[in-house]
Amino acid sequence: MAFFIAEPCTDIKDMSCVEECPVDCIYEGDRKLYINPVECIDCGACEPVCPVEAITTDRGATPEMASHKPDNARFFYERLPGRDEPLGNPGGAERIGPIGVDTPVISALPRVASTATQGTQVTTEQETR
Numbered sequence: 001m002a003f004f005i006a007e008p009c010t011d012i013k014d015m016s017c018v019e020e021c022p023v024d025c026i027y028e029g030d031r032k033l034y035i036n037p038v039e040c041i042d043c044g045a046c047e048p049v050c051p052v053e054a055i056t057t058d059r060g061a062t063p064e065m066a067s068h069k070p071d072n073a074r075f076f077y078e079r080l081p082g083r084d085e086p087l088g089n090p091g092g093a094e095r096i097g098p099i100g101v102d103t104p105v106i107s108a109l110p111r112v113a114s115t116a117t118q119g120t121q122v123t124t125e126q127e128t129r
C-alpha cells in the first residue's frame with residue numbers, strides 16, 4: 001500500500017508532511033512534493049497533516065488522484081528535464097535538498113492561484129515591468 005502525493009499539493013507545498021516522515025522519503029520538486037515508493041515504509045504519518053488532502057493510497061484515491069501514483073514513481077525512475085540521470089532512491093531528501101524540477105505532468109499544469117503565490121507573482125510581474 002504505497003502512499004503517494006497527488007495534484008492538490010501543486011503550488012501549495014507547505015511541507016507539513018516532510019516534518020512527519022520518519023524516513024525522510026518525501027522529496028521536493030519545483031512545484032510539488034513526491035514520495036519515493038521504495039523508501040516509504042507506509043507508516044501513514046504524513047497523510048493526516050496535509051491541509052489539501054493530497055496524500056493518499058490506492059485504496060483512498062479517486063480515479064483522478066490515482067493517476068498520480070505512476071507520476072510519483074516517474075519523478076525517481078525516469079530522467080527529469082535538465083538532469084543527466086534518474087534520481088533513483090537517494091536514501092534521504094534532506095541530504096540532496098530541493099530538486100528544482102517536476103515531472104512533465106506537473107510542469108504542464110496551470111499555476112494554482114493561492115494567496116501566497118498570487119502575491120509572489122504580482123511582485124515578479126511588477127519587477128519585470
Ligand code: SF4
Nearest residue numbers: 021040041043044046
Ligand atoms: S507513509 Fe510514512 S514513510 Fe511513507 S511518506 Fe508518509 S510519513 Fe513517510
Ligand code: SF4
Nearest residue numbers: 009013014015017050
Ligand atoms: S502536506 Fe500536502 S500540500 Fe503540504 S507539502 Fe505535503 S503533500 Fe504537499
